[in-house]
Amino acid sequence: MSQQFEMDKTFSPQQVEGTTYEAWEQSGAFKPVIKVGKKPYTIVMPPPNITGQLHMGHAVDVTVQDILIRFHRMLGDPTLWLPGTDHASIATENKIVEQMRKEGITKEDLGREGFLERAWEWKKLYGGRITQQLRRLGASCDWSRERFTMDAGCSKAVTEVFVRMYEEGLIYRGERIINWCPVCKTALSDIEVDYEEKQSKLYHIRYPEDDGGEGLVVATTRPETMLGDTGVAVNPQDERYTHLIGKELLLPLVNRRIHVVADDYVDASFGTGAVKMTPAHDPNDFEVAKRHNLEILRVMNDDGSMNEAAGPDFAGMPGKDARKKVLEMLEAQGLLVKVQDYTHNVGSCSRCHATVEPLISKQWFLNMEPLAKPAIEAVRECKVTFVPERFAKTYFNWMENIRDWCISRQLWWGHRIPAWHCQTCGTTIVAREAPDTCPDCGSSRLSQDEDVLDTWFSSALWPFSTLGWPDDTKDLEYFYPTSTLATGYDIIFFWVARMIFSGLKHMGEIPFDTVLIHGIVRDELGRKMSKSLGNGVDPLELIDTYGADALRFSLILGVAPGADMRISNERMEAARNFANKIWNASRFVLMNLDGTSRTIDDSLLNTNEKWILSRLNRAIRSMTGHLEGNDLGLSAQVMYDFAWNEFCDWYIELSKGDLFDGTPERKDQARAVLETVLSATLRLLHPFMPFLTETIFKAMPGKQEASCMLSPWPEADGKYDFAQEEQQMEGVMDMIRAIRTVRNELKVQPGHRARVLLKPNPGWAERLRDAEPAFQRLAGASALTLLKAEEHITEKTVSAIGTIGEALIPLGDLVDIEKEIARLSKEAQGLRDEIIKSQGKLNNPGFVAKAPPALVQAEQEKIAHNEGILASLEKRVEELRQ
């Protein structure tokens, strides 16, 4: 007995996934085959964080990329998918700190060195875990080229870029208002801050004049910051306050004299029209302060508590308590004028969700303007294309309004900034290697800057740092620029934009030509998956339950580029069922091949065979086109429809005639066609469902040692285009469907011949004779035999019969004559209406003049067609009347 008969009745992914993947990886098939002179297809994988578990976002990301990679590999392109992981500075550090907290130790206990040791241990443990999980999805990446954002090579690139940009003056150090997370104790970039609406109060506080005048009233949501006020601003046009401009007020509680300044920034219609200025703790106030030379007084510590500058009453007090005390004291002095309920947006740390405090701080910045310009140009000139296009707008919107990027973080885990400060003279030295002495004063008392770089600083270099830059490597030369970058739209700002300007800046070339944006995965209710909602789905569990192929397919099928997708059990089941359908269709084909491979005899092709081969050609062309256009969802849809609705539902069924009852010649021909179509189907499906297809492929005759993954992508063979046969089959299928409707309607028992009410005209007879076996098998009816239905016949049945043939057969004595006349008359009326409608169209000069000729002709044919039926109906009515 041959191997084929041992296939189970259902596909068990669990049994094959592990071993199949291992065999692929062992064989080295994931490594690109470099062909000098041939353009490679390259994807550099967005590196997952080493913080944890594979989630649905990764699953989509990896699936999309793996499909493209497998497609191009089969096309014969030298194909590289370079994987790696990201150190994820702040996220990882938080996780480690959290883990340590449970053990009762703090970062400070370990010290920088000790902490980093621990962090590397973490990386060893979890960095490997995530890559194992990627394997479970079937990711066919070249693990021999795997990189990590903090490995020696990538770190070298980071230092090189930093030093170069510093030397060019693009990187500078300065005092600016930054978003400060008092829990993570680090600066955050603008995009690391999330805003949410919160209920709070708007406090109206009176600031009297220093001479005892009543002064003015300011409104604030953060009263404790008044301790750091160094001025009050009003709108220059605001007549209420013109008399106060330039005057001095006495800041309550601290009794500091502060000036009233006029600045357009102030909106006279909001609050009281007077704004207290706290330049050290508010970005706008900071700007105003610079314009008016107001003092910048920081009153808060890094942990959010008040410092000495806040005055002896408040020093050391947490911000919350300080707020309370300030309010109490103001109230006691009768200076708290009004308290309003107020809803506004409060920023919080995207990592730990603590409320962010804007405060002044010395940080490293990257000057964005000169970098953004060419990056905008590159997209505008379509050197980089976004799929779908609309995301380019998002990109422009951000890049055109970009502000300098705060790249320093007060963390330990990350790339330490290559800058040294001289303890003697204060000079800062930025260098590739640690300097021994200060070039200015010769002192050897140098200490490295404590900060590390924003994690996205290294990510921005990923497309070339992973290929060996700054060294001149062969990989860099061959694979850069890469082809496609696939990622979610949530990461355009964090990453995509920064890679584009970095690539242009340091490589002088775009990093990739296509940015393929996919949506995010939502639950069945359309909600974002989040930890707090607890609605997250673990992709690994889905793989266990349904198989990796089903997961991949359900994430792709019918999903338009950039569109969010919902994942549900129903969707997973549909994908699993499809996999099983393919499995069983293959099982049937393999059973009938008897382990022998055959080739099609073109001279013996019958209509069914011509039809399926022609349909296969269409599927190949369509899928290839969609994949080239990055529309994976449509491509999968074409596969699904072809495999299930055409190959399984029709051709396999049709083939059974020859397979079971045909002459030896026909039998072999059917087998050859089945084998050909199955082979192509498996290969077309392979990028989407690699495990299933590889498993079946190896069971094909003579393919034990072959690999679906490394087989060529199917090409449409022009000699198998049969437009006429396709049309003919379409007609036959319509008729078979109609007969089935009749059978159902008449409740004809299986096994019994349906009594089909047909009188084929000469044209149809020809076709029907051709299709006779199909009718026998699929419709349980003989197309040429006129039989008498004994059952009651409904309208529906009649209309179904109407679609079968031109000649509607008289129902004779089966039905009440009056009723039948009425029905036929009604039908005739319907046809007349149709004809009138068509004639109306043809009488419309605009239609005749402007519509395509084929359409006009079709309309004329329709009239003729309807008139023919009408005539026979009328004739029949006449007969019945007699």
Added chain:
RNA sequence: GGGAUUAUAGCUCAGUUGGCUAGAGUACCACGUUGACAUCGUGGGGGUCACUGGUUCGAGCCCAGUUAAUCCCACCA
């Protein structure tokens, strides 16, 4: 405040540059142990294409407006 997207069957979504009766999947109903598959097969019901107007011979598609929802950016004390 600025920008983007979406609105089609109970649900999830397709619907190419406008062109025959608007399609799938799923759910629902009926029937079915036909030699791959009940994770299946066959058939069926179910739509005012959000609303209003416009362009056109012709609009689910193009244009304007209205309504509703989602998302992103900015962050007014």
